[in-house]
Amino acid sequence: MKLISVMLGGFFGAITRYAIGEWVNIDNGFPLGTLLINLTGCFFLGWFLTFITIKRNIKPEVTLLIGTGFTGSFTTFSTFSVETILLFRNGLAGYGTIYVLFSIILGLTLAYLGLKLALITERKGETH
Template sequence: MRKRAEVFLFLFIGAFIGSNLRYLESLIFKPSNGFPLGTLVANLSGALVLPFLIHYLQDRFNLSSRVILTLSTGVLGSYTTFSTFTADTYRLFNTGQWLLLFIYLTLTIVGGFALAILGNYWAATQAFNDYAKKSREERS
């Protein structure tokens, strides 16, 4: 029971951080012309960071599953937002802003997938660079 309580506490702390980052980000990227730029930035940056977190930082720093859960589910889960994405999509649809709707859907879905691939590539490149550096140091 104690372990579950610790997990909830870590998630609570991560969610607190992520939701406050999301709020700060929404103040920086205010919607213009009805385009939900803040939600787009949050979701795309989360799509880039999550694979890097899972595939590089976890291995590089030997992070515990509790830390990964805190960062991925807690911080990134509360920072990114599918519910706001769907609400924004519906609002664009409902107001007949077809071009903005198409752009938003395309950037979010295709852009998110592309950034997830880029995040994996970033993780692999960083891991390779670390390995190469370690090899050079061992030869010296």
């Protein structure tokens, strides 16, 4: 059942990534689609992993479906890496630098904000 959970999540995560990438596709040389996908994934995974840690009654299959399967295939470090190399190789060093800095700084910030949101939400739930 765990393998099926990862497979199903991965299937839907990959389709979602592809659809968003096509929808956001801007032909100016900057990989905005991948950046938005990865930043969304950072925020969501920060929130989700904190949320499931707090709740503790989430089935492992759900964690694998959503965290490992869906989010793992929705976000993509390999595409980020190749796009970065291509930006520098194609003489777009400014875009490449912005892409790397935004990906790292905003990615870490959004993962942290997702974690904080889960904690804040849990604290509000305790008071009611």
